Amino acid sequence: MSRAISLHSVSKVYGRTRAVDRFSLDIMPGEFVVLLGPSGCGKSTVLRMIAGLEDISDGELLLDGERSNHVPPRERGMAMVFQNFALYPSMTNRDNIGFPLRLENPRTDNSARVEATARMLGIESVLDRYPSQLSGGERQRVAMGRAISRRPSAFLMDEPLSNLDAKLRNHLRAEIAQLTAELGVTTVYVTHDQAEAMSLGDRVAVMRGGVLQQVSPPREVYALPENVFVAAFIGTPRINLLEAVVYAPLDGRMSIDLGRQRLPLPEPLSPEHQLLRVQQGRQVIVGLRSEAVRIAQPSRARPGEVALSGLVEHMEYQGHEALVHLNTGSRPAVVTDLESARPRPAGRRRRSAGPGMLERIRERAAGHVSGPVVVMDDPVAAEPAAYSPDRPAITASDLVVRTSPDMRLRTGAQVPLLVDLAHLYVFDHQGRRICPAPRDLPGLDV
Ligand SMILES: Nc1ncnc2c1ncn2[C@@H]1O[C@H](COP(=O)(O)OP(=O)(O)OP(=O)(O)O)[C@@H](O)[C@H]1O
Ligand SMILES: [Mg+2]
Structure with missing residues (x-):
């Protein structure tokens, strides 16, 4: 029995x-x-x-x-x-x-x-x-x-x-x-x-x-990881996790600021994306699985897809597919404990603008490449990160995209990307999923 x-x-x-x-x-x-x-x-x-x-x-x-x-x-x-x-x-x-x-x-x-x-x-x-x-x-x-x-x-x-x-x-x-x-x-x-x-x-x-x-x-x-740890632990290649800020001007189009680029949210906003409005100005973590992004010109966008671009860092040939490692100028968000038990970083690490910023970004980016990362700990950014093309570039890939193994891409090439917003995850500063909305939220069918 x-x-x-x-x-x-x-x-x-x-x-x-x-x-x-x-x-x-x-x-x-x-x-x-x-x-x-x-x-x-x-x-x-x-x-x-x-x-x-x-x-x-x-x-x-x-x-x-x-x-x-x-x-x-x-x-x-x-x-x-x-x-x-x-x-x-x-x-x-x-x-x-x-x-x-x-x-x-x-x-x-x-x-x-x-x-x-x-x-x-x-x-x-x-x-x-x-x-x-x-x-x-x-x-x-x-x-x-x-x-x-x-x-x-x-x-x-x-x-x-x-x-x-x-x-x-x-x-x-x-x-x-x-x-x-x-x-x-x-x-x-x-x-x-x-x-x-x-x-x-x-x-x-x-x-x-x-x-x-x-x-x-x-x-x-x-498909519905409740937090950023589960999202990162499940799936190969690992989900792309990027630090971002929700940008929701009262009179303009809402977007997610990834540092050097923005993901515009399509109007009218879906109920899911409406929920992000309350996060205005806050640090969040964006999650994009490698199948949520494809390499294609903006003119070939399907409904629900928005354009980004990335610099090819390197390609990983896997036989039935290839993984393209790209740099989009974003900050990889870091999740601790993914590989094995490690001591949590002591105390809170505050992020502030000014000298040393570039070093810290590089440090984080390097941490991302080697695996486990630091959980972001600054829930409300002092101000929404400004969109500035001359922000320091991060010297590591922050986005991995799947492609056909036949695609040939030169390292250092700038390629157009299309992001499928139906597969966009957003986690709050504590790592809890806020988009797609958690099931216990009243009035929403997920
Ligand atoms: N007899 C023990 N005395 C003290 N600490 C212990 C003992 N057994 C386990 N632990 C601790 O408890 C925690 C959980 O251990 P556990 O063996 O359940 O982990 P696990 O998830 O099975 O890891 P693994 O995948 O490495 O087998 C660890 O931090 C371990 O060091
Ligand atoms: Mg065990």
């Missing part, structure tokens, strides 16, 4: 570290939920609390609706599969798979069950070998077999594929999806690989610094 697993405001505190902070999630029987986030964000800790391998410092764990904080791990009927799966080297694979069954019931003959499990996993032919005589992928399947053979009420998998090469990982990923769907067993799967999360999960729960950021079906975490 498949289990419902609920965590209500669950926290885990180690000394002075809050590894998991008020984590709440209701997992339905048979559902496949992926916990996704950078290293150190608390994924394994959540899984271990569900398994009963870790005490819960605060909050409630419910299994099928019953408070189960103190139920011993054995009585939870769950099976765990780890990254470093430990098979017993002195036992054949057959005995390894049958081991949990023998523990449960030493007198019963389990051979039929072991063989059925092996068939399901395509490892019948290696049952009488020892683990050392298997490939990594086969060993992982035996480990999976050991977890399945008990017919658990839930699978808890902690990066079970991360030791395998990319091809095998993709292959086993598909098998895990199929297998868990066939068995209909509730599965909680931990990974820091967003592509794996997107392809496996019924829902993806994104974590950062012990805190749940969003839990949604894969399409929704991609």
